[in-house]
Amino acid sequence: xxxxxxxxxxxxxxxxxxxxxxxxxxxxxxxxxxxxxxxxxxxxxxxxxxxxxxxxxxxxxxxxxxxxxxxxxxxxxxxxxxxxxxxxxxxxxxxxxxxxxxxxxxxxxxxxxxxxxxxxxxxxxxxxxxxxxxxxxxxxxxxxxxxxxxxxxxxxxxxxxxxxxxxxxxxxxxxxxxxxxxxxxxxxxxxxxxxxxxxxxxxxxxxxxxxxxxxxxxxxxxxxxxxxxxxxxxxxxxxxxxxxxxxxxxxxxxxxxxxxxxxxxxxxxxxxxxxxxxxxxxxxxxxxxxxxxxxxxxxxxxxxxxxxxxxxxxxxxxxxxxxxxxxxxxxxxxxxxxxxxxxxxxxxxxxxxxxxxxxxxxxxxxxxxxxxxxxxxxxxxxxxxxxxxxxxxxxxxxxxxxxxxxxxxxxxxxxxxxxxxxxxxxxxxxxxxxxxxxxxxxxxxxxxxxxxxxxxxxxxxxxxxxxx
Amino acid sequence: xxxxxxxxxxxxxxxxxxxxxxxxxxxxxxxxxxxxxxxxxxxxxxxxxxxxxxxxxxxxxxxxxxxxxxxxxxxxxxxxxxxxxxxxxxxxxxxxxxxxxxxxxxxxxxxxxxxxxxxxxxxxxxxxxxxxxxxxxxxxxxxxxxxxxxxxxxxxxxxxxxxxxxxxxxxxxxxxxxxxxxxxxxxxxxxxxxxxxxxxxxxxxxxxxxxxxxxxxxxxxxxxxxxxxxxxxxxxxxxxxxxxxxxxxxxxxxxxxxxxxxxxxxxxxxxxxxxxxxxxxxxxxxxxxxxxxxxxxxxxxxxxxxxxxxxxxxxxxxxxxxxxxxxxxxxxxxxxxxxxxxxxxxxxxxxxxxxxxxxxxxxxxxxxxxxxxxxxxxxxxxxxxxxxxxxxxxxxxxxxxxxxxxxxxxxxxxxxxxxxxxxxxxxxxxxxxxxxxxxxxxxxxxxxxxxxxxxxxxxxxxxxxxxx
Numbered sequence: 001x002x003x004x005x006x007x008x009x010x011x012x013x014x015x016x017x018x019x020x021x022x023x024x025x026x027x028x029x030x031x032x033x034x035x036x037x038x039x040x041x042x043x044x045x046x047x048x049x050x051x052x053x054x055x056x057x058x059x060x061x062x063x064x065x066x067x068x069x070x071x072x073x074x075x076x077x078x079x080x081x082x083x084x085x086x087x088x089x090x091x092x093x094x095x096x097x098x099x100x101x102x103x104x105x106x107x108x109x110x111x112x113x114x115x116x117x118x119x120x121x122x123x124x125x126x127x128x129x130x131x132x133x134x135x136x137x138x139x140x141x142x143x144x145x146x147x148x149x150x151x152x153x154x155x156x157x158x159x160x161x162x163x164x165x166x167x168x169x170x171x172x173x174x175x176x177x178x179x180x181x182x183x184x185x186x187x188x189x190x191x192x193x194x195x196x197x198x199x200x201x202x203x204x205x206x207x208x209x210x211x212x213x214x215x216x217x218x219x220x221x222x223x224x225x226x227x228x229x230x231x232x233x234x235x236x237x238x239x240x241x242x243x244x245x246x247x248x249x250x251x252x253x254x255x256x257x258x259x260x261x262x263x264x265x266x267x268x269x270x271x272x273x274x275x276x277x278x279x280x281x282x283x284x285x286x287x288x289x290x291x292x293x294x295x296x297x298x299x300x301x302x303x304x305x306x307x308x309x310x311x312x313x314x315x316x317x318x319x320x321x322x323x324x325x326x327x328x329x330x331x332x333x334x335x336x337x338x339x340x341x342x343x344x345x346x347x348x349x350x351x352x353x354x355x356x357x358x359x360x361x362x363x364x365x366x367x368x369x370x371x372x373x374x375x376x377x378x379x380x381x382x383x384x385x386x387x388x389x390x391x392x393x394x395x396x397x398x399x400x401x402x403x404x405x406x407x408x409x410x411x412x413x414x415x416x417x418x419x420x421x422x423x424x425x426x427x428x429x430x431x432x433x434x435x436x437x438x439x440x441x442x443x444x445x446x447x448x449x450x451x452x453x454x455x456x457x458x459x460x461x462x463x464x465x466x467x468x
Numbered sequence: 469x470x471x472x473x474x475x476x477x478x479x480x481x482x483x484x485x486x487x488x489x490x491x492x493x494x495x496x497x498x499x500x501x502x503x504x505x506x507x508x509x510x511x512x513x514x515x516x517x518x519x520x521x522x523x524x525x526x527x528x529x530x531x532x533x534x535x536x537x538x539x540x541x542x543x544x545x546x547x548x549x550x551x552x553x554x555x556x557x558x559x560x561x562x563x564x565x566x567x568x569x570x571x572x573x574x575x576x577x578x579x580x581x582x583x584x585x586x587x588x589x590x591x592x593x594x595x596x597x598x599x600x601x602x603x604x605x606x607x608x609x610x611x612x613x614x615x616x617x618x619x620x621x622x623x624x625x626x627x628x629x630x631x632x633x634x635x636x637x638x639x640x641x642x643x644x645x646x647x648x649x650x651x652x653x654x655x656x657x658x659x660x661x662x663x664x665x666x667x668x669x670x671x672x673x674x675x676x677x678x679x680x681x682x683x684x685x686x687x688x689x690x691x692x693x694x695x696x697x698x699x700x701x702x703x704x705x706x707x708x709x710x711x712x713x714x715x716x717x718x719x720x721x722x723x724x725x726x727x728x729x730x731x732x733x734x735x736x737x738x739x740x741x742x743x744x745x746x747x748x749x750x751x752x753x754x755x756x757x758x759x760x761x762x763x764x765x766x767x768x769x770x771x772x773x774x775x776x777x778x779x780x781x782x783x784x785x786x787x788x789x790x791x792x793x794x795x796x797x798x799x800x801x802x803x804x805x806x807x808x809x810x811x812x813x814x815x816x817x818x819x820x821x822x823x824x825x826x827x828x829x830x831x832x833x834x835x836x837x838x839x840x841x842x843x844x845x846x847x848x849x850x851x852x853x854x855x856x857x858x859x860x861x862x863x864x865x866x867x868x869x870x871x872x873x874x875x876x877x878x879x880x881x882x883x884x885x886x887x888x889x890x891x892x893x894x895x896x897x898x899x900x901x902x903x904x905x906x907x908x909x910x911x912x913x914x915x916x917x918x919x920x921x922x923x924x925x926x927x928x929x930x931x932x933x934x935x936x
Contacts, residue, residue, distance in 0.1 A: 133601050133754065137636070140610040143729070167754055168605070169729070261611070261637070286601065286635055 001153045002172060004040060005162040009125070012097030013037070015107040016120075017154035021445035024051035026118075032056060034108055034120060034324070036064045040083065043074035044176075102126040107157055108324055111251050120324030121251045123157070131254035131318040132163040134287030138247065138259045139194055139223060145170040148186055150178045151196035152445065159196065159223075159255030180208030188214050197222045198447030202229055202244070203386065206236035207409060216241035223247050225256070226448060227373070228279030230380035235271050248281035248355070250341055252320045252333070258282050258291055258353065279377070280354040281312075281345065289316030292338070293347045299336040304347040309356055309369065312345045313338035344371075361451055363392040363400050370431050375402055378426045379433075382419065384412035387441045389449045390433060393458040403458040404433035407441055435461065469621045470640060472508060473630040477593070480565030481505070483575040484588075485622035489913035492519035494586075500524060502576055502588060502792070504532045508551065511542035512644075570594040575625055576792055579719050588792030589719045591625070599722035599786040600631040602755030606715065606727045607662055607691060613638040616654055618646045619664030620913065627664065627691075627723035648676030656682050665690045666915030670697055670712070671854065674704035675877060684709035691715050693724070694916060695841070696747035698848035703739050716749035716823070718809055720788045720801070726750045726759055726821065747845070748822040749780075749813065757784030760806070761815045767804040772815040777824055777837065780813045781806035812839075829919055831860040831868050838899050843870055846894045847901075850887065852880035855909045857917045858901060861926040871926040872901035875909055903929065 001017060008015050016034045018027060020042075027048060031039065041049040046068060053063040067086060068079040099106070107123040139145075139161075147170055151158055165172050173190050175182050183205060186192060197205070202224055221243045229237065229244050237244045249257035260282035266274060284291040293302045293310040302310040319339045322330035333340055342359045356362075356371040363370040372390040379388035386409040393403035406419060416436035423432035435458070442450045469485060476483050484502045486495060488510075495516060499507065509517040514536060521531040535554060536547040567574070575591040607613075607629075615638055619626055633640050641658050643650050646669060654660060665673070670692055689711045697705065697712050705712045717725035728750035734742060752759040761770045761778040770778040787807045790798035801808055810827045824830075824839040831838040840858040847856035854877040861871035874887060884904035891900035903926070910918040 133605065137601070137604065142608040142610065144732070264612070 001040075002162055002174075005153075005157065006166070009099075009106050010096045011094075012099075014105050015157070017107075017109065017157065019110070019154055019445055020045060020152065022048070024048050024055060027052035028055040028059075030110055030118065030120075031064060032059075032061055033118075034110075038067060039064045040067045040069055042069050043071060046079075099125045102129075103321070105321065109156055109251050119326060119329055122321040122324055123254060124321050127254055127318050127321070128157065128160060128163065130287035131160040131256070132167060134285040134318065135160050135256050136164040136168055138256060138261075138285050139164075139245075140221065141168050141170070141194060143169055145193045146173065146191050147171070148173045148183065148190075148192045148195035149175065150183070150198070150201045156249075156251055156255035159249075161196075178204070179212075180204055181212040184208075184212060184214040187216060187220055191217060192220055193218070194221045194223070197224045199224060199227045199229065199233075200387075200443065200447040202233050202237060205240070205242075206233050207386065213240070219243050221245060223256075223259075225249065227376075229275070230377060231272055231275035232381060232383070234275045234278060244278065246278050246280070246282070250343075252339055252341075253288070253314055254318045254320070256285060257288055257314055257318065258284050260352065277352075280348065280352045282352050284314075284316075285318075287316070287318045288314065290314070291353065293345050293353055294336075294338065296336075296340060299338070302347055304349050304351060306346050306348045306354075309344050309346055311359060312341040312343045312353060312355070314341065315339060358451070361391070363390070363402055365392075365395070365400050365402070365430055366398045368430055370402055372402065375404065375423065375427065375431055375433065378423050379404060379406060379419070381426070382414075382422050384408050384414045385419075387449075389441050389451060389454055391451055391454045391458050393435055393461060394463045395434070396463045401434040402431065403435040403437070403454075403461070405437050405439060405441055405454050405457075408438060469508075470630055470642075473621075473625065474634070477567075477574050478564045480567075482573050483625070485575075485577065485625065487578070487622055487913055488513060488620065490516070492516050492523060495520035496523035496527075498578055498586065498588075499532060500527075500529055501586075502578075506535060507532045508535045508537055510537050511539060514547075567593045570597075571789070573789065577624055577719050587794060587797055590789040590792055591722060592789050595722055595786050595789070596625065596628060596631065598755035599724070600628040600635060602753040602786065603628050603724050604632040604636055606724060606729075606753050607632075607713075608689065609636050609638070609662060611637055613661045614641065614659050615639070616641045616651065616658075616660040616663035617643065618651070618666070618669045624717075624719055624723035627693075627717075629664075646672070647680075648672055649680040652676075652680060652682040655684060655688055659685060660688055661686075662689045662691070665692045667692060667695050667697065667701075668855075668911065668915040670701050670705060673708070673710075674701050675854065681708070687711050689713060691724075691727075693717065695844075697743070698845060699740055699743035700849060700851070702743045702746060712746065714746050714748070714750070718811075720807055720809075721756070721782055722786045722788070724753060725756055725782055725786065726752050728820065745820075748816070748820045750820050752782075752784075753786075755784070755786045756782060758782070759821065761813050761821055762804075762806065764804075764808060767806070770815055772817050772819060774814050774816045774822075777812050777814055779827060780809040780811045780821060780823070782809065783807060826919070829859065831858075831870055833860075833863070833868050833870070833898055834866045836898055838870055840870065843872065843891065843895065843899055843901065846891050847872060847874060847887070849894070850882075850890050852876050852882045853887075855917075857909050857919060857922055859919055859922045859926050861903055861929060862931045863902070864931045869902040870899065871903040871905070871922075871929070873905050873907060873909055873922050873925075876906060 016036060018030055039049060056063040066079055067081040067083055069083040103124045103126055105122050106125045106128045108120045110118040110120050145168055147165055149172060153162055173186050173192060219241055223245050225247045228246055234244055247256045247259040249255050258281045260278055260280045266277055291314050294313050296311045302308040315338050343355050344357045344359055344362060345353045345355045347353050357373050361372050363372060375390045376388050379385050385406055387407040389405045390402050392400040395401040419436045420432055442453045444450060484504060486498055507517060524531040534547060535549040535551055537551040571592045571594055573590050574593045574596045576588045578586045578588050613636055615633055617640060621630055641654050641660060687709055691713050693715045696714050702712055715724045715727040717723050726749045728746055728748045734745055759782050762781050764779045770776040783806050811823050812825045812827055812830060813821045813823045815821050823841060825841050829840050831840060843858045844856050847853050853874055855875040857873045858870050860868040863869040887904045888900055910921045912918055
């Protein structure tokens, strides 16, 4: 995938990386929608790809050419085209087919599909170039960084860091499976300087068995996105020698769009304060024109008071060109001339932004807005909680009340009463969950919690009958 | 000047920084040519500016508004407009006047004037933005660098680092006068991480009295340009704790265009080898499309053999838009679709380029090309030589022969015979200087040796009559 990020554009083709966890049905839909001409398939995913191609043939469509990518431990190739063999057939005289316009597409990224109809987010050469430089700069990467990939390369072209690592002469360390021992072993063996880390990866690191851990040879910078690191996780990561940095963006912003630029004067604050500041999504990076928090109805900016909630909106070169073959969704996303993120946030006095919730996640209880992110932050600060997600549960009296799904750490046991009590101690009463359910939290392959599944489960519980 | 690099473009104006060493006549010519509306003048240069404005009035032109920039030690302001007072009159409600097109000019930089007619090099917003990011990256600057300015800010907008320091949240340390003790004191006091350094500045550092030197608190990265650091200078700089990096560019390329990206495998080479490699101008940075060495007649690329000499040519976003009001010079500079640098170079097998000479500096002796840079490198390796410059002297028999101007270090005394002998030991005989003259080397305010003056002097010596 790394090599093809250069080969495909240089051949005048457009990239379209697919999520490695899709099933054959989804793969066939995306191949058809993207009109892919060639599919490169890792040997471990060959059966899924073959079945997807069969599905295309069955529906009367022409399937793309399949090129098998073998590995040292794969069985001998049985496909017509095999990647290394194909490379050997190439000539050095091939002339690079450069884009005619810098706005020409370089890549299509299908959003992770928490909604029913996946959208193909189109990236331009111009946007990819600028987001690459900006992302390298916000990682604070000097020459020749060593990057450990826990961020999937199929996700926003690896936050544009596939190109970024080449730009900086970096070394990429790839893992077939992300495990704590794999992370520690590779950091030590290869002198990793930077890594990405979804919240689940940070969780995995801090809760890993001591036998899997190794002392770090130097400070390793971890960029986390998706949701901010809770204080306990931040503290343990720092104690282990990681520097934790927080960035924010969407597929539609080529991955990273803002980051919480750290100010030296914050270093001396107590952990809880630092954690609170680090949870902010911060300021836009150098490749973006502007990020703002606006009232989506009036398109007016909210005041920088840290209180007034609006929607995060982006504009600039590193915002997608649009959704492939979906002008309606594109227009909707760009109404008023700004890209609407669907995330609700406030703006602080120093212009740092802070997410309060997803537009569709916010809970309205007795007329009060409840930020599920704030409730989750409190849940994560409970020593027994490994993972937590809060959604709305229909309620006869309040309309909605918070329902918490919680996964406990191994060896811990607490009651739902204790969890609710704990939340009431740290939050206004109306914000504390009325329902607590202990179970595994469903997540996408990129580590995003699938709240739509939880919302269905909360709904299935039926209306709560609240005692006033 | 730093503040105005943001204020002027935000007001919709175009920057035009003038060399602080120009006299009133030159300043009046440039004010007239650039059609400047306002001139901001440091109090130390007030008399020169006033006289320049008088000259404009005398020739019937409207002079620009003069704004005095005072300092803590300046006499109380006597001008109508004074910078800080003017700022105090501003309103917070001022709306930024953004460029209409990213190709709109942001700055005009007059070339240092070694030729009679100064050319106004036009920079665009787009080019300045891209060169800023590329220059930050090639300096290996992380967040919040501390930069010591020995590169004048009027020179290519400080290699675009005025904007670059803001981009990275950096601290700028400015010196009214560049002295060894000033350099060492400020490094220690402010924790300088990066600095620029013309060859003369490196010379100044390594030859400074021990009493002026201070142990460095950490490795300080020095970017040098103009000419490569000779082995002795490189060795002493490294011994003192500086990292010396070599970049190359012209006013027409917004300052830095290429740099000698260092490969780790070169670290273990002996000093002379490292110095030889570090002397290369290297590869183009991330903001440029391409740099190539071409035959200016045929526009064909030279082979990467390290031998065939051609002219360095650039193309891409960080090449100037053109010369102000001089379409003839612009067309000439861009003939064949590439910017012609006037520098002669070879391309090595790894595509690193290496300058052999300025097109107009090359000496042709008995039909052989002599690179004055190569002769100068040998001269600099002589322990008694502080500065050296080689130009052509007319010769009855050979057409031209090399004539060396040499400045010796304090306390050293060698004869011109010894110098010639030394060169003959390290160079083919025909390349060794036939004439050696001991005197101060004339330089521009940016530390560039003024070879056109030396060529005049060599010419004034009359033709040498060579014995064969």
